[in-house]
Amino acid sequence: MLTETSNKICVVIGASHAGVNFAFALRKEGWEGEIILFDSDPDFPYHRPPLSKAYLTSEEGTQHDLLFPKQNYETDNVTLKLGQTISSIHRKEKSISISDGSVQHYDKLVISTGSRPFIPSIKGLNTANNVFAMRTAEDAINIRNALKKNHNKVVIIGGGYIGLETAASLSKKGALVTVLEREERVLSRVTAPEMSTYFEELHHNHGVSILSNKNVKSVDFHNKINEVHCDDSSSYKADIIIVGVGIKVNTELAEKAGLEIKDGIKVDAYCKTNDENIYALGDCTYHYNLHYKKYIRLESVQNAVDQAKIAAKSICGEDIAYNSIPWFWSDQYDVKLQMVGLSQGYNQTIKRIETERDNCQSVWYFKDDELLAVDAINNAKAYILGTRFIQKNQIIDKNKLSDISIGITPTSFI
Amino acid sequence: MATITFITNDNETIIAEGTTGSVMELAVQNKVKGIDGDCGGVCSCATCHVHVEAEHWEKIGAPSELENDMLEFDENVSEYSRLCCQIDVTDAIDGVVLKVVK
Numbered sequence: 109m110l111t112e113t114s115n116k117i118c119v120v121i122g123a124s125h126a127g128v129n130f131a132f133a134l135r136k137e138g139w140e141g142e143i144i145l146f147d148s149d150p151d152f153p154y155h156r157p158p159l160s161k162a163y164l165t166s167e168e169g170t171q172h173d174l175l176f177p178k179q180n181y182e183t184d185n186v187t188l189k190l191g192q193t194i195s196s197i198h199r200k201e202k203s204i205s206i207s208d209g210s211v212q213h214y215d216k217l218v219i220s221t222g223s224r225p226f227i228p229s230i231k232g233l234n235t236a237n238n239v240f241a242m243r244t245a246e247d248a249i250n251i252r253n254a255l256k257k258n259h260n261k262v263v264i265i266g267g268g269y270i271g272l273e274t275a276a277s278l279s280k281k282g283a284l285v286t287v288l289e290r291e292e293r294v295l296s297r298v299t300a301p302e303m304s305t306y307f308e309e310l311h312h313n314h315g316v317s318i319l320s321n322k323n324v325k326s327v328d329f330h331n332k333i334n335e336v337h338c339d340d341s342s343s344y345k346a347d348i349i350i351v352g353v354g355i356k357v358n359t360e361l362a363e364k365a366g367l368e369i370k371d372g373i374k375v376d377a378y379c380k381t382n383d384e385n386i387y388a389l390g391d392c393t394y395h396y397n398l399h400y401k402k403y404i405r406l407e408s409v410q411n412a413v414d415q416a417k418i419a420a421k422s423i424c425g426e427d428i429a430y431n432s433i434p435w436f437w438s439d440q441y442d443v444k445l446q447m448v449g450l451s452q453g454y455n456q457t458i459k460r461i462e463t464e465r466d467n468c469q470s471v472w473y474f475k476d477d478e479l480l481a482v483d484a485i486n487n488a489k490a491y492i493l494g495t496r497f498i499q500k501n502q503i504i505d506k507n508k509l510s511d512i513s514i515g516i517t518p519t520s521f522i
Numbered sequence: 523m524a525t526i527t528f529i530t531n532d533n534e535t536i537i538a539e540g541t542t543g544s545v546m547e548l549a550v551q552n553k554v555k556g557i558d559g560d561c562g563g564v565c566s567c568a569t570c571h572v573h574v575e576a577e578h579w580e581k582i583g584a585p586s587e588l589e590n591d592m593l594e595f596d597e598n599v600s601e602y603s604r605l606c607c608q609i610d611v612t613d614a615i616d617g618v619v620l621k622v623v624k
């Protein structure tokens with residue numbers, strides 16, 4: 109049960125998807141003491157997914173996509189300290205140091221520091237012009253502003269979801285976009301070749317040039333334009349360069365404080381670290397997935413939000429083990445991709461193209477008889493049923509699944 | 523402006539007023555239990571499922587194809603189901619009553 113908390117302080121480092129959802133969940137679970145959220149980002153906490161999607165093509169500010177309305181911070185008495193970076197955690201004293209020199213005591217500490225863009229060491233990149241990452245509202249605003257100045261040749265380094273979404277959005281705005289992918293296909297880390305081919309074609313049909321096996325080696329800036337050089341001697345002119353090659357996990361604070369680190373901050377089923385009073389949530393955690401029976405790190409809203417709820421319950425005395433099937437989405441042009449499960453380790457895929465509708469497909473990933481994951485293109489039925497089948501460890505009749513004359517219903521593949 | 527009534531699973535009635543945004547956002551703002559809005563309103567999490575009172579269905583209207591697909595196999599689906607992140611708060615929906623499904 110919840111013990112007396114009214115004179116306790118819960119401090120959260122990182123006020124984004126994980127930290128903010130946690131703060132409100134903690135209040136909902138009955139925490140009566142102070143809740144203080146810190147973030148180096150000066151912008152009022154916002155949704156990140158729209159940054160590479162609708163936001164780039166709209167004229168509105170991020171104010172439209174706040175994680176929680178401003179008034180809820182007041183009604184729930186959640187204190188936000190923006191533009192403040194935490195420089196260290198002192199576990200013995202139960203306090204944190206803020207970069208302005210002040211110190212804040214905590215009874216419970218939550219680390220939701222997420223991740224930051226990984227900027228590869230490419231010769232000349234740091235002296236090139238109009239180079240952006242795509243992680244923060246500021247990045248998105250900078251990209252939008254750069255584009256306004258009639259800078260329309262864009263090179264995106266990296267063909268992951270963020271790179272591809274950004275490509276779709278910027279081409280909608282009239283930019284000439286080239287995506288340079290180092291691997292032999294885009295999305296190679298996260299999907300099957302069928303999906304990569306689908307998205308490569310989709311982009312080609314929208315005039316975006318997607319080039320694989322392109323390892324960027326250097327960049328130079330002369331005559332007012334950047335030139336991006338690849339190690340196969342090809343080069344591409346760019347007014348704007350966007351780097352989207354992946355992220356680095358923000359584990360440094362936790363590591364300095366002596367918390368256990370693997371591919372992220374290691375937490376137990378309740379999101380607790382190896383310190384009784386410190387929890388970690390979201391992109392920065394290395395956690396156990398009960399369904400897939402392995403430790404993983406995820407970069408998704410689902411994981412941030414679900415872990416936030418679990419940790420809030422745990423701090424308020426109710427331990428419920430984290431047990432979510434991961435899900436994710438991506439919007440590119442008029443295509444909605446919805447994904448559920450973890451496809452790593454698959455040895456078979458089954459692709460369905462529904463006949464009764466245009467552009468409605470799905471890829472089902474199996475490891476032998478186990479359904480691991482489903483990627484659904486404009487096909488929420490496949491996404492929803494896939495979720496249910498994975499949760500229930502349902503054995504699927506693969507012959508029926510492969511037969512597109514059989515429509516998708518809850519019973520048709522069983 | 524629209525006044526919207528939410529009835530939660532514990533039969534709590536919450537009356538909320540809004541002018542913009544989605545009904546899901548209005549519900550979150552007013553702490554309506556059972557409306558989480560986990561995906562931020564992009565029709566991917568179904569944590570914003572409501573049943574529209576039958577007499578108000580005309581005002582709210584039918585879901586899109588994507589939303590319909592999200593709902594079709596839901597255990598609690600009814601002919602008046604909607605994912606309320608897909609409903610805009612406008613004058614046109616003033617007075618509707620929504621029952622929270624979860």
Ligand SMILES: Cc1cc2nc3c(=O)[nH]c(=O)nc-3n(C[C@H](O)[C@H](O)[C@H](O)COP(=O)(O)OP(=O)(O)OC[C@H]3O[C@@H](n4cnc5c(N)ncnc54)[C@H](O)[C@@H]3O)c2cc1C
Pocket residue numbers: 121122123124125126127146147148149156157158159160192193194195220221222223224242243244270358361389390391392406407408409410412435436437438439
């Ligand atoms: C462009 C883009 C599109 C995306 N699209 C999708 C999508 O479609 N679907 C999906 O599920 N996911 C998507 N994601 C991923 C999703 O946004 C992340 O998984 C999510 O933001 C993780 O939340 P988090 O709170 O764990 O970490 P973050 O969002 O990374 O937040 C961590 C916060 O901690 C702060 N911080 C770090 N260190 C310190 C410090 N020392 N002191 C103070 N503050 C600190 C940072 O400023 C940051 O605000 C997208 C991400 C991006 C960038």
Ligand code: FES
Pocket residue numbers: 546558559560561562563564565566567568569570605606607608
């Ligand atoms: S908020 Fe996720 S589907 Fe409505």
